Amino acid sequence: MAAIADLSALINRATGGNSGxxxxxxxxxxxRIAGAAATANIAGRPASLWRYDGQPGPGAVPTTVAIPDxxxxxxxxxxxxxxGRDKWLYSAFASGLVAGTLILYDRLLHIGGLSGTSASxxxxxxxxxxxxDGVGNVAWAEIYTIIGTTATTVKLSDYTNQAGxxxxxxSLVAMGGTGFREVTRIIDLPLAAGDNGIRDIDSVQxxxxxxxxxxWGVTIGHPLAYIGIGTPGGAGWRDFSxxxxxxxxxxxxxxxxxxxxxxxxTAPEIFGALSMLEx
Amino acid sequence: MALADFAAxxxxxxxxxxxxxxxIGSTTAAAGRWYAPWATLAPAxxxxxxxxxxxxxxxxxxxxEGNNGVIGGRVNAMNxxxxxxxxxxxxxGGLSGVTTGAQTTNLPTxxxxxxxSAVGVMCMLNVYTQIGTTATTVTVSYTNQAGxxxxxxPAVVIGGTGFREVPRAILIPLAAGDTGFQSVESVTIAATTGTAxxxxxxxxKPITAMIADEQHGxxxxxxxxxxxxxxxxxxxxxxxxxxxxxMSQSTNIMAAGAVLLTEW
Numbered sequence: 001m002a003a004i005a006d007l008s009a010l011i012n013r014a015t016g017g018n019s020g021x022x023x024x025x026x027x028x029x030x031x032r033i034a035g036a037a038a039t040a041n042i043a044g045r046p047a048s049l050w051r052y053d054g055q056p057g058p059g060a061v062p063t064t065v066a067i068p069d070x071x072x073x074x075x076x077x078x079x080x081x082x083x084g085r086d087k088w089l090y091s092a093f094a095s096g097l098v099a100g101t102l103i104l105y106d107r108l109l110h111i112g113g114l115s116g117t118s119a120s121x122x123x124x125x126x127x128x129x130x131x132x133d134g135v136g137n138v139a140w141a142e143i144y145t146i147i148g149t150t151a152t153t154v155k156l157s158d159y160t161n162q163a164g165x166x167x168x169x170x171s172l173v174a175m176g177g178t179g180f181r182e183v184t185r186i187i188d189l190p191l192a193a194g195d196n197g198i199r200d201i202d203s204v205q206x207x208x209x210x211x212x213x214x215x216w217g218v219t220i221g222h223p224l225a226y227i228g229i230g231t232p233g234g235a236g237w238r239d240f241s242x243x244x245x246x247x248x249x250x251x252x253x254x255x256x257x258x259x260x261x262x263x264x265x266t267a268p269e270i271f272g273a274l275s276m277l278e279x
Numbered sequence: 280m281a282l283a284d285f286a287a288x289x290x291x292x293x294x295x296x297x298x299x300x301x302x303i304g305s306t307t308a309a310a311g312r313w314y315a316p317w318a319t320l321a322p323a324x325x326x327x328x329x330x331x332x333x334x335x336x337x338x339x340x341x342x343x344e345g346n347n348g349v350i351g352g353r354v355n356a357m358n359x360x361x362x363x364x365x366x367x368x369x370x371x372g373g374l375s376g377v378t379t380g381a382q383t384t385n386l387p388t389x390x391x392x393x394x395x396s397a398v399g400v401m402c403m404l405n406v407y408t409q410i411g412t413t414a415t416t417v418t419v420s421y422t423n424q425a426g427x428x429x430x431x432x433p434a435v436v437i438g439g440t441g442f443r444e445v446p447r448a449i450l451i452p453l454a455a456g457d458t459g460f461q462s463v464e465s466v467t468i469a470a471t472t473g474t475a476x477x478x479x480x481x482x483x484k485p486i487t488a489m490i491a492d493e494q495h496g497x498x499x500x501x502x503x504x505x506x507x508x509x510x511x512x513x514x515x516x517x518x519x520x521x522x523x524x525x526m527s528q529s530t531n532i533m534a535a536g537a538v539l540l541t542e543w
Binding site: 007011014073233242 | 283454543
């Protein structure tokens with residue numbers, strides 16, 4: 001538990017003692033983007049909720065590479081811990097219209113404006129400010145405007161791994177074509193053998209054109225919590241004081257956001273809460 | 280004053296200062312959608328007309344008996360789902376399902392007296408008399424947590440099956456960068472739903488969610504027993520208008536239970 005000594009300390013801080021500053025942050029996400037119905041999901045394939053309407057309000061399509069933080073629209077906009085303390089997530093829940101798994105992550109870096117027709121390397125760049133050792137950071141392609149119907153592959157063509165080794169090249173994965181082109185679709189980008197994180201990404205590369213430029217980007221995120229919603233109308237809950245992975249720390253400036261692994265094609269509506277305290 | 284430690288928590292659970300009972304009568308529902316049975320709870324609240332700030336003295340409110348800390352609860356539900364304890368901060372009624380253009384009847388909402396920063400304050404449209412079968416969309420003009428007026432919410436569906444029934448709660452999203460509703464000035468439906476009915480704006484603050492994960496079972500909810508997030512919640516003041524929202528896995532919501540409160 002690091003700074004939280006034991007269960008008594010957690011209870012004390014969660015009820016406002018010892019500068020615990022409890023922060024119970026409720027949120028909802030609607031299955032709509034900019035007031036219009038969101039694109040249907042693909043069962044079992046991840047989708048981004050970054051642009052979903054809700055509370056707090058939605059995120060924008062990124063353009064140039066940027067480091068989102070806790071003031072960036074689209075994140076949960078939580079307050080940072082004060083007084084030199086850290087912020088900790090001790091429980092969470094989510095309920096929804098459809099079943100699936102909600103993944104809370106810290107959105108470390110994002111870029112948009114990449115092309116679905118260019119087979120050249122496309123520059124990402126940027127410098128992480130959180131989880132800078134790279135361990136556990138994951139990267140994905142995120143589609144903002146639909147790309148083409150031609151199936152091809154994509155890879156991390158030049159990245160720095162958790163050990164600081166540059167010029168790493170990831171494995172190819174499918175991109176473009178049905179199920180790999182739709183708006184909000186996330187395509188996870190694998191690492192090279194032996195790697196377990198990312199410090200930076202210099203470039204990504206499609207193997208061939210998908211047929212339509214569209215607009216896609218690359219996001220680096222750090223997963224924090226997984227909340228399963230087993231059935232429509234049901235809820236998943238996590239008590240991190242008793243369950244793995246322990247109590248996740250929320251980094252100062254964290255851009256807390258969600259991705260979704262759907263059980264069905266219906267775009268999700270989510271309602272949930274994060275319980276946080278300071279220690 | 281905060282709970283000092285686990286022993287204090289245990290003692291508070293053994294003898295909470297108040298045991299606020301709730302009873303959500305049989306309510307037809309669409310699975311996975313929120314309902315706010317304010318006017319059908321036991322005891323039932325009155326359908327609001329003019330904009331007012333409800334308190335613990337308002338008919339329909341679950342009282343806190345002067346306590347400010349939520350430490351647990353229990354839910355006996357006919358079907359699995361979620362019961363959400365909320366503080367009703369401001370509400371009004373008398374809006375129409377057929378009037379297009381900005382509706383200002385009984386608006387703006389009454390000024391918040393609790394959670395006055397408005398951060399985390401949510402907005403819903405609560406259906407009091409069934410509106411029409413034609414699906415359309417709705418937006419609200421609101422003042423955000425920073426006091427910026429004239430904000431427009433992104434459109435969401437209203438009217439049509441699943442979006443018209445009593446006591447459906449239609450959550451209103453915020454504009455980019457906003458974190459809460461301070462007030463709502465007008466409501467605009469894009470087209471008629473076909474029936475006037477009656478719906479209204481409610482501003483509310485979620486307090487804690489209790490998860491009923493078993494049909495006909497009793498879910499014991501709290502930090503240690505789980506099924507309650509957050510496991511601890513502090514109310515703003517001692518006269519909140521506590522009420523329940525609910526979501527079911529099935530086509531019916533029926534739940535009874537209690538919220539355990541103490542003073543810290």
